[in-house]
Amino acid sequence: MEFHYPNGKKYNPSQQQIAKKGHSKPIRYGNRGMTLEEDLNLTNQYYLEIGHAVIHKKPTPIQIVQVDYPARSAAVIKEAYFKQPSTTDYNGVYKGRYIDFEAKETKNLHSFPLQNFHEHQIRHMIQVEQQKGISFVIIRFTTTDEVFLLPSQHLFRFWERMKNGGRKSIKKEEIENYGKTIPIKYQPRIDYLEVVDILYHSYF
């Protein structure tokens, strides 16, 4: 998660604002994770504005160690650490159904490394599935700029394969076979709900 933060640089809300408003391309921080995150934030912002869905990225969990309360000014966190999230990054509601997903990128051309996921995230996805929530992952191959939606139940199989001594990654062709390409548009940028409508039509 720390990759999502400026490396000791000043945080610049104005840039974020520009990106959020969609008046310009999202700022590139030379950080692939931020790029997909920015695109998804714009997508979710658009879904929200047109009343299509209410899906937000969860704030990164922080373990706060020390907070100062300067007189007559805002509380300042002086020491804190990034905590490993116990859930996925994105969730919300679409047509009454619960939507829950994680978004990851890879520079690889032919496979996606499973080490991108944590055991507890997989556990969370399983719990969501058990509650009949709609759970999936969005995977971007940055080199070819292809984005796929892979339903969690397939991710679970590849995760099990790894746990049983099999390959530590998902072949791109496996993602193509069991998942679906998400169309990249100007707006919404990553129209993943269009794919949700197709893959989960029985849910609605």
Place this chain on the structure above:
Amino acid sequence: MEFHYPNGKKYNPSQQQIAKKGHSKPIRYGNRGMTLEEDLNLTNQYYLEIGHAVIHKKPTPIQIVQVDYPARSAAVIKEAYFKQPSTTDYNGVYKGRYIDFEAKETKNLHSFPLQNFHEHQIRHMIQVEQQKGISFVIIRFTTTDEVFLLPSQHLFRFWERMKNGGRKSIKKEEIENYGKTIPIKYQPRIDYLEVVDILYHSYF
């Protein structure tokens, strides 16, 4: 939100652990907000363990200004500020449906001050309702230790009444009339899903 944090004191995870595991009563920080939050965290923890629902409290959004990366050790957040959340605190999935709520406490005996909510939280609840999500607030009257579930559509009416120059609070009797008492138990502590089953049975 800053009330939810130790006032410059060292953060003590071990206490939280004890409370989370439910091996003891949640630690009282002399902070009523924490009390309801702890009880709800225990409740959600229990729901999760028995496979009844997957509902989590969202992390508090933090605006990070400066992060240090000491060699060979974890990134340290050196300057950060609490941001006002743009959504409610709790969300998740129950029987496939999206659940979204905010939890508030008051020392008052006869009314609940609407200033406890922010305009953008109300907006979020309206958006959730429009997506057919299940949206409500949990209100605890700490003095009498009574807890109520009030569906958002009623909160909206009281909010509008205030915007139109009416009273700035909800009478307790109004909460009793339009909401429902949540039974306080040993486990789960605040069994709000039992009330959801009754008030939202048409959703399932």
